[in-house]
Amino acid sequence: MKNKVKLIGKKINDLEKNLENCSICPRNCRVNRVAGQIGYCGAGLRAVTYTSFLHRGEEPAISGKMGSGTIFFSGCNLRCVYCQNHKFSHSIQGEVLTRQALCSLMLKLQKEGAHNLNLVTPAHFMPQILRALSMALSRGLNIPIVYNTSSYEKKEIIELLSGIVDIYLADLRYIDGEVASLYSNAKDYPFYAKQSILEMYKQQPEPVFDSGLLKEALVIRHLVLPGYIEESKRILEWIKKNTPNAILSLMFQYQPYHKAGNYLPINRTVSREEYNKLIGFLKGLDLNGWVQDLISEESLAGVHFKPSAKKS
Ligand code: SF4
Numbered sequence: 001m002k003n004k005v006k007l008i009g010k011k012i013n014d015l016e017k018n019l020e021n022c023s024i025c026p027r028n029c030r031v032n033r034v035a036g037q038i039g040y041c042g043a044g045l046r047a048v049t050y051t052s053f054l055h056r057g058e059e060p061a062i063s064g065k066m067g068s069g070t071i072f073f074s075g076c077n078l079r080c081v082y083c084q085n086h087k088f089s090h091s092i093q094g095e096v097l098t099r100q101a102l103c104s105l106m107l108k109l110q111k112e113g114a115h116n117l118n119l120v121t122p123a124h125f126m127p128q129i130l131r132a133l134s135m136a137l138s139r140g141l142n143i144p145i146v147y148n149t150s151s152y153e154k155k156e157i158i159e160l161l162s163g164i165v166d167i168y169l170a171d172l173r174y175i176d177g178e179v180a181s182l183y184s185n186a187k188d189y190p191f192y193a194k195q196s197i198l199e200m201y202k203q204q205p206e207p208v209f210d211s212g213l214l215k216e217a218l219v220i221r222h223l224v225l226p227g228y229i230e231e232s233k234r235i236l237e238w239i240k241k242n243t244p245n246a247i248l249s250l251m252f253q254y255q256p257y258h259k260a261g262n263y264l265p266i267n268r269t270v271s272r273e274e275y276n277k278l279i280g281f282l283k284g285l286d287l288n289g290w291v292q293d294l295i296s297e298e299s300l301a302g303v304h305f306k307p308s309a310k311k312s
Pocket of ligand 1: 022023024025026027028029030031038039040041042043076077123124
């Protein structure tokens with residue numbers, strides 16, 4: 001843990017300086033967050049958390065028996081039209097935390113028995129989180145750090161996290177820029193996500209398990225969108241070709257939340273026919289991980305996951 005504190009110490013000043021002309025993520029808003037200006041993500045100077053708890057609905061090797069110590073940060077730099085968490089990701093809602101308060105929250109989750117510290121949508125608060133994390137590590141935080149991201153990130157920022165983050169829980173949402181533009185106003189998403197995920201894979205090329213729990217890994221989550229099975233196939237092929245030892249988490253829990261009802265064809269759930277088609281395709285790829293059942297109701301990620309035969 002001392003090593004992580006040292007690593008953060010080396011990187012934090014430059015990252016904090018970035019807040020004065022924010023280019024932490026691919027949006028490159030160039031706003032001065034220290035002076036109170038707000039960019040695309042809605043985030044200001046202080047970290048804001050919407051909720052935190054022991055999450056038992058993540059993938060089994062992350063939630064374990066006691067749960068994953070999850071902190072949901074408010075705001076988001078991607079803001080998809082179908083976002084399940086739009087209430088607090090499309091606007092800033094929740095508790096404004098000082099670094100001391102965020103540090104205490106991290107330590108509290110560990111004390112409650114969390115198997116890991118799961119930072120959800122952390123990109124826009126990285127400087128604030130790293131400051132708090134450094135304090136928490138110095139005060140005994142010793143569980144794995146999970147970086148739970150949309151992957152709309154800059155490779156340079158992911159490089160800074162080398163040696164600090166133990167588990168990347170990274171979405172790969174789109175591979176076609178036009179689709180990314182339609183639903184997330186981010187035509188460059190595929191470029192940035194692929195670059196970032198390749199960097200994560202460089203840092204965590206093989207998963208490490210201990211007693212069925214993940215200690216180090218890259219887990220790539222893909223949420224299948226209705227009407228986009230070909231897009232999903234291309235994503236799975238990309239994973240097979242570029243990050244074959246990453247753990248795949250293929251998710252079918254899509255529901256047309258938020259504004260999705262106004263968009264064809266994502267105004268419905270994934271059909272059984274689409275599900276079967278994609279599962280058939282996946283079988284030929286021999287990837288490791290979990291596949292979610294096709295479910296008709298809202299469900300937390302991982303509830304219906306099946307570990308693959310190879311690793312779990
Ligand atoms: S972190 Fe927020 S303010 Fe900074 S570049 Fe990204 S969207 Fe803009």
